[in-house]
Amino acid sequence: MNYILWFGKSVRFLQNLRVLNSFSLLKIITTKAQMQQELAMQQGKSIGFVPTMGALHNGHLSLIEQSKQENDFTVCSIFVNPTQFNDPADLERYPRPVDADLKKLQDANCDLLFMPAVDEMYAKGETWHMDLGDLEHVLEGAFRPGHYQGVTQVVKKLFDIVQPTRAYFGQKDYQQVMVIKKMVETLNLPVSIVRCSTVREQDGLAMSSRNVHLSNEEHQLALTLSSALNAIKESVGVESVAIAIEHAKALILSKDISLEYLVVVDGATLKDISDWNQSKELVALVAAKVGKTRLIDNVVLS
Ligand code: AMP
Numbered sequence: 001m002n003y004i005l006w007f008g009k010s011v012r013f014l015q016n017l018r019v020l021n022s023f024s025l026l027k028i029i030t031t032k033a034q035m036q037q038e039l040a041m042q043q044g045k046s047i048g049f050v051p052t053m054g055a056l057h058n059g060h061l062s063l064i065e066q067s068k069q070e071n072d073f074t075v076c077s078i079f080v081n082p083t084q085f086n087d088p089a090d091l092e093r094y095p096r097p098v099d100a101d102l103k104k105l106q107d108a109n110c111d112l113l114f115m116p117a118v119d120e121m122y123a124k125g126e127t128w129h130m131d132l133g134d135l136e137h138v139l140e141g142a143f144r145p146g147h148y149q150g151v152t153q154v155v156k157k158l159f160d161i162v163q164p165t166r167a168y169f170g171q172k173d174y175q176q177v178m179v180i181k182k183m184v185e186t187l188n189l190p191v192s193i194v195r196c197s198t199v200r201e202q203d204g205l206a207m208s209s210r211n212v213h214l215s216n217e218e219h220q221l222a223l224t225l226s227s228a229l230n231a232i233k234e235s236v237g238v239e240s241v242a243i244a245i246e247h248a249k250a251l252i253l254s255k256d257i258s259l260e261y262l263v264v265v266d267g268a269t270l271k272d273i274s275d276w277n278q279s280k281e282l283v284a285l286v287a288a289k290v291g292k293t294r295l296i297d298n299v300v301l302s
Contacts, residue, residue, distance in 0.1 A: 025106070026105050026106040026110060026111075026112075027112050027113070028102070028112075028113045029112065029113070029114055029115075030114075030116055030117065030120065031120055032116075032161050035161050035162060038112060039163060042072075042073050045071075045072035045073045046070075046071040046072045046073070046165040047071060047072070047073050047074075047075060047163065047164045047165050047166075048066075048067030048068065048070060048071030048073070048074045048075070048165065048167075048168065049067070049074075049076075049077070049158070049159075049162045049166070049167045049168065049191075050063045050074065050075070050076045050077070050167075050168045051076075051154075052077065052078055053078065053079065053080045053081065053094065053209065054080065054095075054096060054097070054098070054101050054209070055095040055096065055101070055209035055212065056078075056100075056104045056105070057199075057207045057208070057209065057211075059172060059206075059207040060076075060104075060170075061104060062196060062197075062199050063169070063170060063196050064076055064108045064168075066194065066196055067166065067168050067194075068108075068109065068110075070166060070194075071165060071166060073111050073112070074111050074112070075110075075111065075112045075113075075114060075162050075164065076110050076112070076113050076114070077113070077114040077116075077158055077162070078101060078114075078115045079114075079116055079154065079158075080094050080096065081121075081151075081153075081154040082118060083122070083128075083146075083149070083150035083153050083154060084146075084150030084153075084154065085147075085150070086145055086146050086147055090294070095209055095210075095213075114158075114162065121154065128152075128153040129149060130148075130149060130156075130183055131186070132149075132152070132179055132182055132183070133182070134269075135148070135175065135179055135270065136149070136179075138270050139261055139263070139270060139285060139287070140175050140176075140287065140296070141175070143260050143261070143287060148175075151176060151179060152179060152180070152183045155167075155180055155183070156187070159189055164191050165191065165192065166191065166192045166194050167180075167191050167192070167193055167194065168194045168196055169194070169196070170195075170196055170197075170198060170199075171195050171197055171198050171298070172198040172199075172206050172296070172297070172298070173296070174267075174283060174285060174298045175270065175285070177193065177195045181193050198298075200226065203223055204227070205219065205222055206225075206226065206295075206297045208295060210294070210295065211293075211295075213291075213292065213293045215291070218290045218291045218293065221255050221256060221290050222257075222290045222293075222295055224252055224255050225252065225286050225288060225295060225297050226297055228248040228249075228251045228252050229248070229284050229286060229297060229299040230299065231244070231247060231248050232244045232245065232264060232284045232299070233284070233299050233301055236276050241264050241273060241274055241276060242274070244264070245262060248262055248284075249262050252286075257289070257290055258288060258290075259286075259287075260287040260294075261286065262286045263284070263285055263286075264282060264283070264284045264301070265282070265283060265285065266279035266282065267279065267282060267283040268280070268281060276301075276302075281300060281302055283298055283301060284298060285297075286298065
């Protein structure tokens with residue numbers, strides 16, 4: 001495969017170059033200074049941005065595809081952000097299949113990859129706090145204390161560096177999209193946040209970089225999460241909210257799965273609802289551990 005790693009003005013070809021089978025080469029940069037040069041060259045163009053932690057799958061690629069449709073120039077970043085991991089073991093075992101990622105980005109015709117090292121992104125002893133209100137302490141925030149501080153810290157830096165017109169995030173991380181929108185609103189950042197649908201395996205499992213950790217048996221167990229969410233969706237207007245949640249929880253708890261939360265909430269506030277007609281966007285969200293792997297998923301019900 002062919003891609004370019006851009007070091008200032010010199011271009012170095014990596015790996016064994018084969019005959020070009022694509023017209024575009026993926027350009028890879030690793031520093032803020034290089035991004036500034038790149039932005040100067042792309043002046044006047046709309047920039048779509050897809051921040052990721054790598055271990056790319058079709059969910060990530062769908063964001064890149066949408067960005068390519070809606071912008072002149074698409075930037076993807078791969079950065080496994082240490083400040084958003086509250087469990088060091090989780091950070092340690094986060095998958096980093098760099099070569100496979102580069103190939104996927106090349107095949108997706110992504111224009112530019114920003115792949116910084118940790119010390120390019122963070123100064124020593126740096127601190128950060130963003131007021132996220134209740135969003136910080138419920139659901140993911142409750143089970144992963146500090147997670148959204150780390151997420152906002154890195155996304156704000158990435159927005160400053162990439163200066164995107166639009167940034168693309170997956171609905172799979174429903175609360176994350178809300179948090180990012182809240183930050184953009186609070187800080188008046190000049191970027192539009194686009195929420196993209198969750199991409200699933202054929203069997204219904206939401207694609208996730210962490211799925212590689214699942215054994216076949218665990219993969220089968222994990223399917224219970226999307227089944228439980230679908231069961232709630234089918235119960236809308238048929239059973240009460242409380243009964244629908246109870247049945248879905250029973251489905252999960254009948255398996256060897258460690259349930260963290262399963263809720264039906266108002267999509268605008270993440271507050272529990274008791275009536276299907278209570279809000280404009282209703283969403284059912286679940287988080288659970290299957291073996292050692294923590295998974296999240298959600299479905300919009302209305
Ligand atoms: P991550 O690499 O896990 O930080 O994810 C990078 C972006 O891809 C985030 O905006 C995620 O919400 C999004 N994403 C992850 N999985 C999926 C999926 N299955 N479908 C759509 N978007 C996804």
